[in-house]
Amino acid sequence: MKNVKVILWGLGAMGGGIGKMLTKKEGVDIVGAIDIGAKLGKSLYDVVPGIERGNREDVIVGTAEDVIKPGAADIVVVCTDSFTSKVYDKLVFVMERGMNVITSAEEMAFPQAQEPELAAKLDEIAKKNGVTVLGTGINPGLIMDLLVILWTGACETVDHIVSRRVNSLSPFGPAVMEEQGIGMEVEEFNKKKADGTMAGHVGFAESVGMITTALGWKLDKFEQDMEPIVTDVDRKSPYGFAKAGQVAGVAMKGWGYVDGEMKIEMDHPQQIEPEQVGVHTGDYVEIKGIPPVNMCNTPEIEGGIGTMAMILNTIPHVINARPGLKTMIDIPVPRAIMGDMRDQICEECKIVK
């Protein structure tokens, strides 16, 4: 079987990081790369920090029209946006050229939640072209949803779920610092929250949608809120700084109601340097049910590498899946690919034979 052929669309921290990871795996080749601006026309191996070319053939960064051609690859990894509406045209462009596609766009982890019409269209276009489209990452995609769902597999009944991720933003770069309001004054945070420009975590609606759909609960209502985490002391991370009295992070909460009862509680405080103020980070799943579950993972699993790994590790599942829009509840559990990626691929599902 030929190596798995991958095209990277978007070479930022996420897409570039996946590229770097892919070069360390067996049975898989990067055969194309797409980006915009100054990266165009340069070598992938010059554009992505820390990636090693070794003996590989060079890959020159091109436009989508140059790179996405029928039969060019088994799958395209799209890491350009967070929202389904923003990434939609790219996903369609890939699928209409007969390739599978996987994306880090958070809303695409369960696009049925906030974009049911686009989700239906993506499913239709995927089936028409005999390919598969999936969105995934560490969260949404694993920690606050799929992991919870897996635990319920051992339950006769589930009455109430708490899904909590208490994490540090310190490893992240300038873009995340800005998105999460690190170093903002509280007044500015509240203004941005009020006018809807404060992003916070994108994914609660998707995680709650995934959990309720998996369990067969009809979701009556979903609500979320965010509060600034105001620091009492100066906090400094490699790319962030919050003076005492400023915003050091965002505490997101979400609630899913089923049959008029609040059944799912999402709790996700993200901040820089939590240890400095005695906050212990971790991932938590608490299920009231028969039997109950009381899980923690401390410290929290790292989000940046975790998301790259989740995308890389689900490449075989996406290639193997029946055509259509898939989410993490439709495919087998993700797993670290420690051997040859081709060992995980069903030959008849491969595009580049």
Next chain:
Amino acid sequence: MKNVKVILWGLGAMGGGIGKMLTKKEGVDIVGAIDIGAKLGKSLYDVVPGIERGNREDVIVGTAEDVIKPGAADIVVVCTDSFTSKVYDKLVFVMERGMNVITSAEEMAFPQAQEPELAAKLDEIAKKNGVTVLGTGINPGLIMDLLVILWTGACETVDHIVSRRVNSLSPFGPAVMEEQGIGMEVEEFNKKKADGTMAGHVGFAESVGMITTALGWKLDKFEQDMEPIVTDVDRKSPYGFAKAGQVAGVAMKGWGYVDGEMKIEMDHPQQIEPEQVGVHTGDYVEIKGIPPVNMCNTPEIEGGIGTMAMILNTIPHVINARPGLKTMIDIPVPRAIMGDMRDQICEECKIVK
């Protein structure tokens, strides 16, 4: 869509318990029951403790020949044995009559590990008959294998895995007390261990096989050992008793070697009344990798209900799967079925239309 139709083969603690659980779910009917001896000819609802018939049609316990007829059900739940070789004929009997089959037999969670020839035959027979066969339970099937695999999905690399389950045997009945040597003298335990008649936990070879296969590791060697847990104080559980100096449980350990290195460590001490001697029960996953994982679930998730739930909750996945022998790494994650079971079924895969 018609309700999902289920036949129960084996009405002991496990099969009967699954039957009782099924009567509390929507969209699913028990349409047949098979057992031997005094249960034959009686009503399922008289034979299984605590099950409620309600308005349901009666189900009379019959022989396999009476009950397993083409088109009689979508799936048969076989809870009669622990070993692949013992349950093999029953699985074939069902599949040759065109029905899917799921079993609690521990070795069937990954029969490729210890019975590769039977596993290949089961896969062939399943495909020939267009049906699916799966073995599952809480362990093997979830806690010491699938859960570990799920966590690795967020890892770029995995160097070493510890999978630990420290559980209480106190909720279990007389059969488990005997299997696990509760109340035995140490000398007798060692004699039975030496002559291979001390069962201990069945499943390490299967869990290690599942993990290595999922990750693409080539397993060089698998070893396991068991030691008696000798109590310093008298311990009494509802069905078990161990005097000071006697066996209160079995500590199983297992090791999986990859490329000459011990990569997977399995650790599973099971005993009655662990709290009495200060042992805290729980489920643990420790992964040395990038990133690392350090998970615990305390106390451990209950094994009896957990296994029944796992089997019930994977019924839709087995019906929906492509034909063949499947294991938990081939199908979507298990989840509690809290709505109508038919909502989880793909119509074209249903047998009883």
